[in-house]
Amino acid sequence: MRIATLVAAAAMTLAAFGGAEAKDWSKVRIGTEGAYPPFNVLGSDGSLTGFDIDIAKALCEEMKVECEFVTSDWDGIIPALQAGKFDAIIASMSITEERKQKVDFTNKYYNTPPAIAVPKDSKITEATDAALKGMTLGAQSSTTHSNYAEAKLKSAELKLYPTPDEYKLDVANGRIDGVIDDVVVLSDWLATADGSCCKLLGTLTSDPVINGEGAGIAIRKEDQDLKDMFNTAIAAIRANGKYKEVQDKYFAFDVYGGE
Amino acid sequence: MTELSTAIRPPVPPRPWTAARITGHVLMALWIVSFAFLLLYLFNNIGSDFVANYAPKYLSGLVITLQLVVTSVVAGALLSVPVALARNSKNRILSGIAYGYVYFFRGTPLLAQTFLFYYGVGTFREAFETVGLWWFFREAWYCVLLAFALNTAAYQAEILRGAVLNVARGQWEGGQALGLTRNVIFFKIILPQALITALRPYGNEIILMLKGSAIAAIVTIFDLMGETRRAYSRSFDFQAYIWAAVIYLMMVETLRQVWEKLEQRLTRHLVRSE
Amino acid sequence: MTEVLTLLSFGPDGWGDEIASGILVTVSLGLATLPFGLVAGFLLALAKNSREPSLRLAAGIYTTIFRGLPELLTLFLVYFGVQIAVKSLAEAMGLGFTIEVNSFVAGMIALTLVFSSYASEAFLSAFRGIPRGQYEGSQALGLNKFLTMRHVVLPQLIRLALPALANLWLILLKETSLVSTIGLADVVRQTGVAARITKEPFLFYGLACLIYLVLAMISSSGIARIERWSKRGEAVR
Numbered sequence: 084m085r086i087a088t089l090v091a092a093a094a095m096t097l098a099a100f101g102g103a104e105a106k107d108w109s110k111v112r113i114g115t116e117g118a119y120p121p122f123n124v125l126g127s128d129g130s131l132t133g134f135d136i137d138i139a140k141a142l143c144e145e146m147k148v149e150c151e152f153v154t155s156d157w158d159g160i161i162p163a164l165q166a167g168k169f170d171a172i173i174a175s176m177s178i179t180e181e182r183k184q185k186v187d188f189t190n191k192y193y194n195t196p197p198a199i200a201v202p203k204d205s206k207i208t209e210a211t212d213a214a215l216k217g218m219t220l221g222a223q224s225s226t227t228h229s230n231y232a233e234a235k236l237k238s239a240e241l242k243l244y245p246t247p248d249e250y251k252l253d254v255a256n257g258r259i260d261g262v263i264d265d266v267v268v269l270s271d272w273l274a275t276a277d278g279s280c281c282k283l284l285g286t287l288t289s290d291p292v293i294n295g296e297g298a299g300i301a302i303r304k305e306d307q308d309l310k311d312m313f314n315t316a317i318a319a320i321r322a323n324g325k326y327k328e329v330q331d332k333y334f335a336f337d338v339y340g341g342e
Numbered sequence: 343m344t345e346l347s348t349a350i351r352p353p354v355p356p357r358p359w360t361a362a363r364i365t366g367h368v369l370m371a372l373w374i375v376s377f378a379f380l381l382l383y384l385f386n387n388i389g390s391d392f393v394a395n396y397a398p399k400y401l402s403g404l405v406i407t408l409q410l411v412v413t414s415v416v417a418g419a420l421l422s423v424p425v426a427l428a429r430n431s432k433n434r435i436l437s438g439i440a441y442g443y444v445y446f447f448r449g450t451p452l453l454a455q456t457f458l459f460y461y462g463v464g465t466f467r468e469a470f471e472t473v474g475l476w477w478f479f480r481e482a483w484y485c486v487l488l489a490f491a492l493n494t495a496a497y498q499a500e501i502l503r504g505a506v507l508n509v510a511r512g513q514w515e516g517g518q519a520l521g522l523t524r525n526v527i528f529f530k531i532i533l534p535q536a537l538i539t540a541l542r543p544y545g546n547e548i549i550l551m552l553k554g555s556a557i558a559a560i561v562t563i564f565d566l567m568g569e570t571r572r573a574y575s576r577s578f579d580f581q582a583y584i585w586a587a588v589i590y591l592m593m594v595e596t597l598r599q600v601w602e603k604l605e606q607r608l609t610r611h612l613v614r615s616e
Numbered sequence: 617m618t619e620v621l622t623l624l625s626f627g628p629d630g631w632g633d634e635i636a637s638g639i640l641v642t643v644s645l646g647l648a649t650l651p652f653g654l655v656a657g658f659l660l661a662l663a664k665n666s667r668e669p670s671l672r673l674a675a676g677i678y679t680t681i682f683r684g685l686p687e688l689l690t691l692f693l694v695y696f697g698v699q700i701a702v703k704s705l706a707e708a709m710g711l712g713f714t715i716e717v718n719s720f721v722a723g724m725i726a727l728t729l730v731f732s733s734y735a736s737e738a739f740l741s742a743f744r745g746i747p748r749g750q751y752e753g754s755q756a757l758g759l760n761k762f763l764t765m766r767h768v769v770l771p772q773l774i775r776l777a778l779p780a781l782a783n784l785w786l787i788l789l790k791e792t793s794l795v796s797t798i799g800l801a802d803v804v805r806q807t808g809v810a811a812r813i814t815k816e817p818f819l820f821y822g823l824a825c826l827i828y829l830v831l832a833m834i835s836s837s838g839i840a841r842i843e844r845w846s847k848r849g850e851a852v853r
Contacts, residue, residue, distance in 0.1 A: 366671030
């Protein structure tokens with residue numbers, strides 16, 4: 084408590100010297116996770132790649148701003164945005180009512196449904212609550228997919244992991260009977276050598292209340308000007324073909340979903 | 343009567359406001375204000391949706407934490423006896439192995455050990471399946487329990503060994519002079535004395551395990567910390583951590599007080615009366 | 617075998633350079649925390665050793681809290697809490713910007729809080745190990761309070777507190793691993809990322825443990841030197 088006051092006092096002194104400045108968006112810091120292929124991946128050389136990253140770069144180019152990427156753990160990414168560690172989250176974050184109470188979202192920039200993957204020799208036949216009775220399901224914590232499992236797949240026991248990499252390890256090891264995540268994320272993984280353990284059990288019908296209306300860019304509530312900038316830029320890259328160019332680089336299908 | 347005594351005794355000199363006294367009062371005032379705020383905050387939130395939604399989860403998390411700590415401390419205590427004996431053994435190889443074991447578990451972070459025992463053993467799934475042990479390592483609960491038990495066993499072995507070595511040699515010699523066997527001397531004379539000196543470090547070790555058990559949350563276990571993280575990641579409400587802090591502090595303080603009472607009771611024959 | 621060597625190499629396919637930077641973070645976090653922890657711990661011990669009851673109580677509350685909270689929780693409280701406090705304070709004052717408490721600073725603050733609480737106990741028992749006669753002797757020599765502390769008490773205090781402080785340093789080094797959970801790229805986090813991506817968890821977590829063991833060994837030899845230095849004034853028996 085005392086340390087908190089001290090730090091705050093130091094902050095105030097510094098602020099008094101620095102002077103309050105109006106926000107100028109010539110430079111935008113973008114928070115992302117870096118553990119969610121093919122949307123955002125952090126390589127061993129420290130570089131970020133993926134659909135989210137390329138879309139972000141296209142948006143920044145469109146808005147003529149300089150962008151800097153900051154990686155953050157998924158379950159701390161909203162508090163980090165609120166705390167001002169970056170200005171926008173572009174990390175495949177679904178636009179949900181629960182999250183809207185804390186942050187604002189731009190319009191969606193893609194929308195894909197959740198799905199379940201299971202080991203190839205699994206006895207589970209279909210992606211329904213009844214078929215998952217007594218099974219253990221893995222999900223990334225603090226995601227719409229974990230909320231979906233908690234609300235709609237109550238017969239299964241849920242285990243939460245900090246990143247998809249950990250549930251992939253555990254399903255390959257047979258510690259869990261299946262995993263729930265975005266269908267694109269799972270398909271991408273299943274197509275690699277790592278994912279050879281498993282198969283796609285089925286795609287789930289997304290629930291608008293839980294899964295929201297697609298992935299958007301999260302912005303602090305007070306930064307309405309930044310939100311408008313992003314919305315204009317999303318519409319622009321949709322119109323000028325830049326969006327399709329990025330999409331075709333990663334997917335053979337339409338990830339945007341209906342208008 | 344009162345008048346008389348005040349008349350005889352010189353008046354108590356007023357305590358001067360030294361720097362130490364001022365600092366002490368200022369700091370105490372800060373603490374009191376902080377605690378008042380905390381109580382007010384907790385009181386305001388006790389009827390909130392957060393508490394209504396998550397209180398049962400915190401309770402189940404608390405039960406998991408307690409089970410985890412009790413099981414691993416007891417398992418560690420059992421395991422620490424052979425380790426301590428091996429450590430004192432005259433057999434070079436045996437004592438070397440025990441030394442290596444203790445050094446490894448005391449020299450590396452519990453977090454890294456937990457990861458090693460949870461994700462690391464997955465590498466050897468097939469080997470474990472052949473020997474029929476995979477059912478054990480399949481469960482996060484058993485992996486964490488094993489890591490915690492091995493960790494605390496290393497610390498407890500050192501506590502035990504230190505305490506036994508602390509008992510004066512004369513006690514052994516006295517026992518031998520009485521014609522008692524080594525076993526009888528150890529269990530009836532040495533161990534009771536050693537346990538008294540070991541009591542305080544044992545208490546500290548249990549408290550360390552209670553606090554360290556929060557690490558289990560990171561490998562999918564919904565202990566108190568796990569439920570706290572889950573509640574925070576859903577609600578982004580900071581009171582998630584405040585409640586957890588209050589619960590952990592109360593547990594540790596209670597344990598410390600109980601342990602102190604226990605120690606006073608067990609050592610009451612050692613207190614010299616005036 | 618060559619496969620393992622590739623994984624640990626410093627090139628683009630290997631994780632050697634990432635892990636080396638993790639070691640740097642771990643060691644610098646420990647070293648950055650140490651001086652603050654020692655000074656705060658010493659001041660706390662002075663307070664606990666004081667004749668002023670309010671000062672003793674205030675210091676006692678501090679140590680009770682930070683020795684009682686799980687280190688992981690203290691870290692989260694600092695990481696999220698201080699940031700929220702700073703931000704809302706800045707907002708309340710109508711400032712346009714806030715100070716960022718990054719994970720390194722948050723780790724440092726949290727570890728300092730914990731380390732100083734334990735260090736104060738070490739210093740306190742060392743204080744009690746110094747006989748009253750030492751104070752009386754220096755009074756007789758006409759030394760003032762400060763000089764007594766500087767030339768008589770402190771040298772003995774360091775020697776007496778050193779074994780306990782050395783132990784605390786080793787604990788601190790291990791506790792720095794907790795910052796991996798708030799996103800700081802220390803040894804555990806870097807090896808963890810490598811373990812997940814390469815699917816070689818045993819290799820990399822085993823390596824993490826080995827790194828901590830080596831750091832502990834290096835520390836032990838350093839501590840032994842300091843111990844010899846602190847005892848230089850003792851007569852050879």
